[in-house]
Amino acid sequence: MENLEKAEDYYDKFSRFYDILSPDWYYRKPREFAVRVMELEEGQNILNLPVGTGQNFEYFQQYLKGSGKIVGVDLSGGMLQKARQKINANKWNNISLFKDDATKINEDWVRDHLGEGVKFDAILCDLGLSGFPEWRNVIDNLLPLLRPGGRFVIMDWYIEQPGLRAEFIKWIGGGEVDRPLYQYLAERVEDFQLNDSFKGGDVFVAWGDKVKRL
Numbered sequence: 273m274e275n276l277e278k279a280e281d282y283y284d285k286f287s288r289f290y291d292i293l294s295p296d297w298y299y300r301k302p303r304e305f306a307v308r309v310m311e312l313e314e315g316q317n318i319l320n321l322p323v324g325t326g327q328n329f330e331y332f333q334q335y336l337k338g339s340g341k342i343v344g345v346d347l348s349g350g351m352l353q354k355a356r357q358k359i360n361a362n363k364w365n366n367i368s369l370f371k372d373d374a375t376k377i378n379e380d381w382v383r384d385h386l387g388e389g390v391k392f393d394a395i396l397c398d399l400g401l402s403g404f405p406e407w408r409n410v411i412d413n414l415l416p417l418l419r420p421g422g423r424f425v426i427m428d429w430y431i432e433q434p435g436l437r438a439e440f441i442k443w444i445g446g447g448e449v450d451r452p453l454y455q456y457l458a459e460r461v462e463d464f465q466l467n468d469s470f471k472g473g474d475v476f477v478a479w480g481d482k483v484k485r486l
């Protein structure tokens with residue numbers, strides 16, 4: 273709990289500078305790619321966890337064109353405030369934001385916050401799992417939230433032998449870059465795929481589909 277409060281406090285402060293220190297152009301290629309492999313269609317229902325300052329919104333809207341529903345969850349009220357500013361500036365009305373801890377997002381949470389029987393067509397976890405506690409549980413809790421065959425996408429860092437760059441990323445964003453995120457995903461989805469060509473091989477996009485019988 274104490275760690276969660278520390279994280280919230282840290283990201284609330286970071287939120288003021290996030291779009292400057294982590295500008296859109298820096299992750300444009302992997303973000304574009306991650307959203308492309310979500311294979312979104314108009315009217316679909318998607319979850320972005322953590323939503324941060326909403327840097328993905330413009331990419332999602334290229335496919336959704338203001339239709340469907342984008343659900344964004346983040347621990348930090350400061351980050352969500354920045355996301356809300358983007359929503360208001362663009363007059364988007366298909367986005368709902370929730371302040372919560374990633375480890376709480378499960379089927380009960382969806383029923384209580386979004387309604388009985390709601391399922392997502394796609395889920396994007398970008399630059400989040402590398403910083404979440406209990407990241408394996410987060411993936412396990414999220415997969416059942418997809419409709420059968422729905423798509424799970426991760427965009428994050430993976431550096432097997434962390435060096436100076438890893439220290440910098442940890443310092444700036446609080447992420448652990450050596451977590452085997454995509455290796456874990458590979459065991460839990462169908463048709464797992466990986467593109468680890470971003471940022472000199474240090475940033476990857478991995479995706480796969482919810483196993484039909486889940």
Ligand SMILES: C[S@@+](CC[C@H](N)C(=O)[O-])C[C@H]1O[C@@H](n2cnc3c(N)ncnc32)[C@H](O)[C@@H]1O
Pocket residue numbers: 279283321322323324325326327345346347348351372373374375397398399400403404405445
């Ligand atoms: C590096 S930012 C990534 C934000 C966004 N996905 C992006 O790519 O710009 C990490 C985000 O994770 C959020 N976060 C950290 N711990 C969290 C937790 N336990 N539950 C939900 N969000 C959390 C932070 O508030 C922050 O917005």
